Amino acid sequence: MAASPDAKRQKSSQGKDVPYQLIYWPGIPGRGEHVRLALEEAGAAYTDTAQDGSGGMEAVTAQISDSNLGDDRNPPPFAPPILRHGEGEDALVVWQTANILAYLGPRLGLVPDALEDPDGAYRVAALAMTALDGLSDEVHDCHHPVASGLYYEDQKEESLRRSKDFVQNRLPKFLAYFERVLAGKASGDGPWLYGGRLTYADLVLFQCLDGLRFMFRKAMRWAEHSGKYTHVFDLHDAVKMRPRIKAYLDSKRRQEYSMGIYRYYPELDLGDEM
Amino acid sequence: MAASPDAKRQKSSQGKDVPYQLIYWPGIPGRGEHVRLALEEAGAAYTDTAQDGSGGMEAVTAQISDSNLGDDRNPPPFAPPILRHGEGEDALVVWQTANILAYLGPRLGLVPDALEDPDGAYRVAALAMTALDGLSDEVHDCHHPVASGLYYEDQKEESLRRSKDFVQNRLPKFLAYFERVLAGKASGDGPWLYGGRLTYADLVLFQCLDGLRFMFRKAMRWAEHSGKYTHVFDLHDAVKMRPRIKAYLDSKRRQEYSMGIYRYYPELDLGDEM
Numbered sequence: 001m002a003a004s005p006d007a008k009r010q011k012s013s014q015g016k017d018v019p020y021q022l023i024y025w026p027g028i029p030g031r032g033e034h035v036r037l038a039l040e041e042a043g044a045a046y047t048d049t050a051q052d053g054s055g056g057m058e059a060v061t062a063q064i065s066d067s068n069l070g071d072d073r074n075p076p077p078f079a080p081p082i083l084r085h086g087e088g089e090d091a092l093v094v095w096q097t098a099n100i101l102a103y104l105g106p107r108l109g110l111v112p113d114a115l116e117d118p119d120g121a122y123r124v125a126a127l128a129m130t131a132l133d134g135l136s137d138e139v140h141d142c143h144h145p146v147a148s149g150l151y152y153e154d155q156k157e158e159s160l161r162r163s164k165d166f167v168q169n170r171l172p173k174f175l176a177y178f179e180r181v182l183a184g185k186a187s188g189d190g191p192w193l194y195g196g197r198l199t200y201a202d203l204v205l206f207q208c209l210d211g212l213r214f215m216f217r218k219a220m221r222w223a224e225h226s227g228k229y230t231h232v233f234d235l236h237d238a239v240k241m242r243p244r245i246k247a248y249l250d251s252k253r254r255q256e257y258s259m260g261i262y263r264y265y266p267e268l269d270l271g272d273e274m
Numbered sequence: 275m276a277a278s279p280d281a282k283r284q285k286s287s288q289g290k291d292v293p294y295q296l297i298y299w300p301g302i303p304g305r306g307e308h309v310r311l312a313l314e315e316a317g318a319a320y321t322d323t324a325q326d327g328s329g330g331m332e333a334v335t336a337q338i339s340d341s342n343l344g345d346d347r348n349p350p351p352f353a354p355p356i357l358r359h360g361e362g363e364d365a366l367v368v369w370q371t372a373n374i375l376a377y378l379g380p381r382l383g384l385v386p387d388a389l390e391d392p393d394g395a396y397r398v399a400a401l402a403m404t405a406l407d408g409l410s411d412e413v414h415d416c417h418h419p420v421a422s423g424l425y426y427e428d429q430k431e432e433s434l435r436r437s438k439d440f441v442q443n444r445l446p447k448f449l450a451y452f453e454r455v456l457a458g459k460a461s462g463d464g465p466w467l468y469g470g471r472l473t474y475a476d477l478v479l480f481q482c483l484d485g486l487r488f489m490f491r492k493a494m495r496w497a498e499h500s501g502k503y504t505h506v507f508d509l510h511d512a513v514k515m516r517p518r519i520k521a522y523l524d525s526k527r528r529q530e531y532s533m534g535i536y537r538y539y540p541e542l543d544l545g546d547e548m
Binding site: 066068069070071072073074075076077078079092094095096098099102103119122123125126127129130133134137141145146147149150155158161162165169176177180181183184185186187193194 | 340342343344345346347348349350351352353366368369370372373376377393396397399400401403404407408411415419420421423424429432435436439443450451454455457458459460461467468
């Protein structure tokens with residue numbers, strides 16, 4: 001399973017033949033879901049603080065506490081998702097969703113083989129980061145445009161303005177972009193974004209589309225029925241039918257959307273009048 | 275200079291013994307500045323569309339045009355900064371600031387040596403991404419909280435609300451976080467964020483602090499004089515005194531802040547009353 005990109009990293013992975021540890025808030029899929037989908041698709045062994053009962057909140061809070069100065073090798077993480085891998089002195093503590101995926105990609109076989117396509121991992125990373133920026137971070141700001149520390153109820157007017165712009169301008173821009181990526185030669189054969197094979201960028205785009213379908217139901221229905229983004233929606237369906245992904249989505253490990261990035265507010269579910 | 279992390283990449287770099295090509299909007303330092311600082315610190319050969327006279331705008335527009343489907347190996351880039359490296363079939367076109375820096379890091383010697391510290395690059399990436407998220411992307415949203423496609427003048431009220439939250443809550447949170455990183459053991463000796471040596475994360479944090487000093491003058495003056503973030507400001511000064519960085523900052527290649535991420539609006543320059 002551990003398809004490390006080079007001998008050194010394989011060597012370092014030898015001391016890391018232990019389950020991956022995902023440290024994330026319980027109760028929402030959130031950004032942690034991108035990490036989970038990669039681990040699930042690869043059939044990797046991992047623990048997840050969101051699944052450990054009541055301890056999840058404390059596990060995250062301890063990591064991001066003002067008194068955490070990290071350890072001899074690892075700086076303190078800023079925010080979850082956090083991945084811990086390895087034990088003792090060799091343990092890596094790493095954060096930022098895109099960075100965790102860049103670390104996992106070669107280990108889980110979710111980027112092209114580094115011998116055949118040494119630059120492939122950077123192309124996959126660029127695609128994944130673009131989806132995370134546009135279809136996750138920008139979506140969060142649709143219900144929190146003023147301040148992430150304020151309640152939605154305290155920024156409802158601004159949220160409506162921002163959501164209108166997102167649905168009218170940003171969402172079509174990103175969907176059209178990924179449709180264009182899928183039409184390009186570098187995507188190769190089949191439904192995937194890069195190189196004719198599943199990479200973690202496909203998993204990221206799937207999760208973004210899935211969340212968008214929950215939050216912006218009308219706009220996403222319109223987008224699908226418009227016929228403009230058939231490759232994008234085909235990719236969504238192809239990921240969903242991967243045997244391990246399907247089993248995961250059907251399991252209790254897959255949490256429901258609630259008060260995370262993708263939220264359903266009827267007043268923000270724009271589309272009919274557009 | 276090209277300190278590639280593994281044999282395969284060194285092999286691939288052999289066909290890339292050509293200048294790096296930065297494709298970015300002319301007229302603002304913007305996100306392209308993070309790429310420039312890395313290239314300048316390393317003394318690397320590069321071209322820059324922002325310095326090529328009137329052609330810069332066209333070069334960027336061609337890359338992100340709706341008709342660009344990429345090439346056989348490279349998907350179309352979504353947005354600048356874009357880095358092109360290599361020629362012919364081996365050319366890599368890569369985008370997303372953090373991803374460009376992850377590509378350049380080992381090549382320019384701006385991450386720890388992969389043999390000595392195979393996980394170091396991921397720690398550096400996490401630190402750089404945290405600065406880019408919190409002290410660059412969130413700052414952009416201070417003057418564009420509703421829509422990046424609207425003028426500031428059309429979202430002034432929301433900008434004031436968002437800027438107040440940024441200055442009161444987010445800025446101190448990020449400054450305190452990096453102060454904590456610098457107090458931790460993993461930062462090693464000297465003024466740097468990780469491993470006792472300069473990495474591209476230091477350059478990123480420098481550029482963010484420099485831009486913040488332009489945009490939020492009062493708040494940054496207060497932050498510096500508070501004595502709470504002495505290590506953070508020492509890092510800023512240490513980067514500024516690097517011989518190649520100093521020469522770059524004194525050169526015409528260093529563009530002035532204008533209408534990019536870091537903008538000076540007196541009404542958003544909060545601090546006196548806080």
